Amino acid sequence: MRRLFLWMAANAWLRTRIPKLWFSRRAVRRFMPGEDLASALAAGVGFQVEGLGTLYTRLGENLTRIEEADSVADHYRGVLDEIRERRLDGEISVKLTQLGFDLDVERTFHHATSLAAQAAESGKSFWIDMEGSPYTEATIAFYERMKSAMPNTAICLQAYLKRTAADVQRLIPLRPEIRLVKGAYAESPSIAYQTRHDVDANYLALCVSMLQAIRDGHPVRLALGTHDVRLIEQVAEHAAALGLPRTAFEIQMLYGIRMDQQRRLAREGYLVRDLIAYGEAWYPWYMRRLAERPANVLFALRQIVG
Amino acid sequence: MRRLFLWMAANAWLRTRIPKLWFSRRAVRRFMPGEDLASALAAGVGFQVEGLGTLYTRLGENLTRIEEADSVADHYRGVLDEIRERRLDGEISVKLTQLGFDLDVERTFHHATSLAAQAAESGKSFWIDMEGSPYTEATIAFYERMKSAMPNTAICLQAYLKRTAADVQRLIPLRPEIRLVKGAYAESPSIAYQTRHDVDANYLALCVSMLQAIRDGHPVRLALGTHDVRLIEQVAEHAAALGLPRTAFEIQMLYGIRMDQQRRLAREGYLVRDLIAYGEAWYPWYMRRLAERPANVLFALRQIVG
Numbered sequence: 001m002r003r004l005f006l007w008m009a010a011n012a013w014l015r016t017r018i019p020k021l022w023f024s025r026r027a028v029r030r031f032m033p034g035e036d037l038a039s040a041l042a043a044g045v046g047f048q049v050e051g052l053g054t055l056y057t058r059l060g061e062n063l064t065r066i067e068e069a070d071s072v073a074d075h076y077r078g079v080l081d082e083i084r085e086r087r088l089d090g091e092i093s094v095k096l097t098q099l100g101f102d103l104d105v106e107r108t109f110h111h112a113t114s115l116a117a118q119a120a121e122s123g124k125s126f127w128i129d130m131e132g133s134p135y136t137e138a139t140i141a142f143y144e145r146m147k148s149a150m151p152n153t154a155i156c157l158q159a160y161l162k163r164t165a166a167d168v169q170r171l172i173p174l175r176p177e178i179r180l181v182k183g184a185y186a187e188s189p190s191i192a193y194q195t196r197h198d199v200d201a202n203y204l205a206l207c208v209s210m211l212q213a214i215r216d217g218h219p220v221r222l223a224l225g226t227h228d229v230r231l232i233e234q235v236a237e238h239a240a241a242l243g244l245p246r247t248a249f250e251i252q253m254l255y256g257i258r259m260d261q262q263r264r265l266a267r268e269g270y271l272v273r274d275l276i277a278y279g280e281a282w283y284p285w286y287m288r289r290l291a292e293r294p295a296n297v298l299f300a301l302r303q304i305v306g
Numbered sequence: 307m308r309r310l311f312l313w314m315a316a317n318a319w320l321r322t323r324i325p326k327l328w329f330s331r332r333a334v335r336r337f338m339p340g341e342d343l344a345s346a347l348a349a350g351v352g353f354q355v356e357g358l359g360t361l362y363t364r365l366g367e368n369l370t371r372i373e374e375a376d377s378v379a380d381h382y383r384g385v386l387d388e389i390r391e392r393r394l395d396g397e398i399s400v401k402l403t404q405l406g407f408d409l410d411v412e413r414t415f416h417h418a419t420s421l422a423a424q425a426a427e428s429g430k431s432f433w434i435d436m437e438g439s440p441y442t443e444a445t446i447a448f449y450e451r452m453k454s455a456m457p458n459t460a461i462c463l464q465a466y467l468k469r470t471a472a473d474v475q476r477l478i479p480l481r482p483e484i485r486l487v488k489g490a491y492a493e494s495p496s497i498a499y500q501t502r503h504d505v506d507a508n509y510l511a512l513c514v515s516m517l518q519a520i521r522d523g524h525p526v527r528l529a530l531g532t533h534d535v536r537l538i539e540q541v542a543e544h545a546a547a548l549g550l551p552r553t554a555f556e557i558q559m560l561y562g563i564r565m566d567q568q569r570r571l572a573r574e575g576y577l578v579r580d581l582i583a584y585g586e587a588w589y590p591w592y593m594r595r596l597a598e599r600p601a602n603v604l605f606a607l608r609q610i611v612g
Contacts, residue, residue, distance in 0.1 A: 165514075165547035198540065201507040205544060208471075208511040212518050234504065238511060241471035 002291045006186040009287030031256045031289055032278050037079060040278040043255065044088050051266040052274050053089040055127065055252060059279035062097040066107060069100030073111040080118045091119065093127035093156075093275065096139055109145070116150035125177055125221075130156040132185040133192070140167055147174045156225065158183035159203035160192045168206055172213050177221035179252055180206055182228075184288045200231055207235045211249070215242045222249040223273070227258045227293075232265075246270050254289070308597045312492040315593030337562045337595055338584050343385060346584040349561065350394050357572040358580050359395040361433065361558060365585035368403045372413060375406030379417040386424045398425065399433035399462075399581065402445055415451070422456035431483050431527070436462040438491040439498070446473055453480045462531065464489035465509035466498045474512055478519050483527035485558055486512055488534075490594045506537055513541045517555070521548045528555040529579070533564045533599075538571070552576050560595070 033043035037058070044054040056079055063069055076092055083090040094115070099108045116126035128143055130136065139155070146153040154177030157164050161183060171178065182199050183192065193199045203226070210222045224232055232251060239248050250271035253262050266272040277285060339349035343364070350360040362385055369375055382398055389396040400421070405414045422432035434449055436442065445461070452459040460483030463470050467489060477484065488505050489498065499505045509532070516528045530538055538557060545554050556577035559568050572578040583591060 162543055165544045169547055169549075197503055197506065198536070200503065201510040201537070201540060204507040204511040205514040205540075208515050209518055209544075212515055216522065230504070231507070234507060234511075237468055238471045238515075241475055243475070 003186060005287045005291035006184075009284040009291065028282055028286055029256075031254060031286060032282065033255060033276065035278060035280050035282070037075075037082070037278060040276045041082055041086065041088070043276055044090055044274075045086060047274050048088060050263055052262060052272050053091075053250075055091050055093050055273050055275045056083075057093040057095075057129065057275065057277050058098075059277050059285045060095075060098050060281040062102055063100055066100045066103045069098070069103070069107060069111060072098050073115060076115050077118060080115065080122070080124075083124070084122045089273075091124045091127060091154075091273075093129050095129045095131055096135070096142060097131060101135070101138070101142075105142075109142070112142075112146060112153075113149050116146065116153050120150065120152045125152045125154045126150065127154045127177075127179065128156065130158055130181070133161065133187050136161065136163065136167075140170070143171070143176075144174065147176070151175065153177070154179065154221065154223075156181055157206075159206055160187060160194075160199045162191055162193065162202075164202070164206060165209070168209055172210070172218050172220060175219045177223070178210065179223040179225040180210075181225035184292060200228070203228075203231060204234050204238070207249070208238045211235075211239050211242050211244060214248055215244055223252045224249060225252045225275075227253050227261070229258070229261050229265075236270075257289075309492060311593045311597035312490075315590040315597065334588055334592055337560060337592060338588065339561065339582065341584060341586050341588070343381075343388070343584060346582045347388055347392065347394070349582055350396055350580075351392060353580050354394060356569055358568060358578050359397075359556075361397050361399050361579050361581040362389075363399040363401075363435065363581065363583050364404075365583050365591045366401075366404050366587040368408055369406055372406045372409045375404070375409070375413060375417060378404050379421060382421050383424060386421065386428070386430075389430070390428045395579075397430045397433060397460075397579075399435050401435045401437055402441070402448060403437060407441070407444070407448075411448075415448070418448075418452060418459075419455050422452065422459050426456060426458045431458045431460040432456065433460045433483075433485065434462065436464055436487070439467065439493050442467065442469065442473075446476070449477070449482075450480065453482070457481065459483070460485065460527065460529075462487055463512075465512055466493065466500075466505045468497055468499065468508075470508070470512060471515070474515055478516070478524050478526060481525045483529070484516065485529040485531040486516075487531035490598060506534070509534075509537060510540050510544070513555070514544045517541070517545050517548050517550060520554055521550055529558045530555060531558045531581075533559050533567070535564070535567050535571075542576075563595075 033039040040056055047054055058075060076094060079092055096108055099111045101108045119126040128139065130139060143153060143155045156179040157167055159180055159182050180203065182203060193202055207222065210220050214220050224235060226232065235249065246269045250273055251265055252273045252275055255274055255276045262272050262274060339345040346362055353360055364381060382400060385398055402414055405417045407414045425432040434445065436445060449459060449461045462485045463473055465486055465488050486509065488509060499508055513528065516526050520526050530541060532538065552575045556579055557571055558579045558581055561580055561582045568578050568580060
């Protein structure tokens with residue numbers, strides 16, 4: 001099932017045809033307030049009242065022409081303006097391939113540092129998202145380079161990758177900001193844990209590793225990018241055992257998933273940030289959400305069928 | 307199934323009658339070379355040739371008369387003499403209740419420090435085993451007290467207990483020697499993780515926590531008391547990510563369980579120690595081994611039936 005949806009996410013022919021044929025916007029709406037930025041920001045204003053921060057990302061992946069990267073960067077500049085104007089506790093998260101990483105690394109670096117600089121003016125961080133394993137090393141190296149230019153740069157790491165334990169150690173001296181996710185691509189058993197059992201164990205271990213570094217005086221901003229509340233509780237128990245407050249880490253969940261838990265955690269004093277994705281290129285992103293949890297598929301089917 | 311065997315382990319009536327009625331010695335032999343010390347030591351000599359260390363424990367739990375503790379201590383003094391004489395890479399592991407912990411804590415402390423002192427003469431550690439949760443706090447406090455008298459004292463902690471994360475942090479400054487096991491008693495959900503999934507995640511996280519402390523210069527002797535080779539591999543991957551050698555931790559497995567893995571791991575350069583239990587009071591211990599793994603039960607049934 002998971003493999004099927006991941007294959008569907010990657011398939012170019014399906015990418016252009018499936019959305020119009022199969023999926024009602026109603027089903028997709030579960031995971032996004034709308035296709036345009038205005039809807040995303042409106043949702044963000046509502047969350048702010050409830051004590052939730054936000055993180056904005058426009059859907060869209062690998063570009064084919066570098067000029068597209070310029071317009072993506074322009075778009076995010078506008079997002080940062082809006083965040084500032086509305087005094088939102090909002091940040092942005094960008095895939096490097098959206099900024100032309102496949103085509104022109106220097107231009108990507110220019111765009112990324114310029115967006116990070118603009119975010120820094122409002123005291124916000126600039127998040128680099130993580131993609132499939134062919135990009136892992138290059139993205140981490142890019143992050144290291146960016147950190148020395150713009151210290152407010154943040155990155156996403158994936159707990160299903162075996163290399164992540166070493167990557168965490170590599171990044172800790174840089175005072176990193178890390179969103180740890182389980183990982184949503186199909187990766188080989190030689191480089192990635194395959195079962196939920198193994199991935200979850202690694203996830204908790206990586207968190208404890210970072211919390212211990214925090215306790216020992218190394219500044220790490222740790223964000224748990226997961227909807228697994230049980231796992232979050234285990235992380236919280238370890239944080240408490242290390243003598244750290246609830247605010248030693250934050251929790252980042254996607255718009256539309258476990259909203260009740262997002263609000264409950266925020267009420268209980270945890271830092272919670274809702275990741276709002278928007279845009280027209282939602283197909284591969286939506287397929288990966290379906291691949292993540294059988295419950296998401298059931299929900300989608302119910303919306304489509306009736 | 308697990309609960310049934312744990313109940314059988316604790317039941318006093320069954321304890322006196324079942325062994326003679328149901329279980330052939332042949333089935334029990336899977337987990338012990340024999341009921342007497344001589345058989346245990348003979349097995350230890352064989353293991354030494356194969357590069358495996360050993361850890362000896364005489365079965366027997368809660369005493370009813372304090373005089374029995376004196377004879378238990380005498381017995382272990384004899385074991386330490388034999389280990390020294392045979393130049394075995396062997397240590398001893400003792401349950402505090404075997405040394406009278408329920409009856410007279412000071413006498414237990416006297417016996418334990420005297421055994422630890424004798425072990426220290428040969429450069430060996432003295433292991434305190436862990437029992438059910440009513441004993442956890444008292445055992446850890448006892449360990450803290452012993453550590454200042456005899457630094458070669460080692461203790462067992464259980465990954466299924468939620469408190470263990472805090473106990474690890476509490477003990478790290480004492481330069482502890484810790485055998486981490488998953489835990490083999492029936493404990494309540496309020497204090498212990500109940501599923502293999504949660505226990506394994508906590509197990510890995512606790513190991514990574516201790517490995518990171520080791521990397522940061524805190525001396526911790528970490529022994530993985532588990533037969534879960536996959537989990538051991540995950541620990542090994544984290545150790546490597548922290549830049550630690552294979553010998554940063556050791557592996558302790560029970561006699562008769564996964565002997566092929568014990569030998570393989572030793573050949574591959576890991577420190578492996580085989581825990582040899584012996585003695586006539588094998589019934590509750592054997593029931594806990596059956597509770598641990600369905601495969602053990604099948605093996606036992608096959609021995610009894612045919």
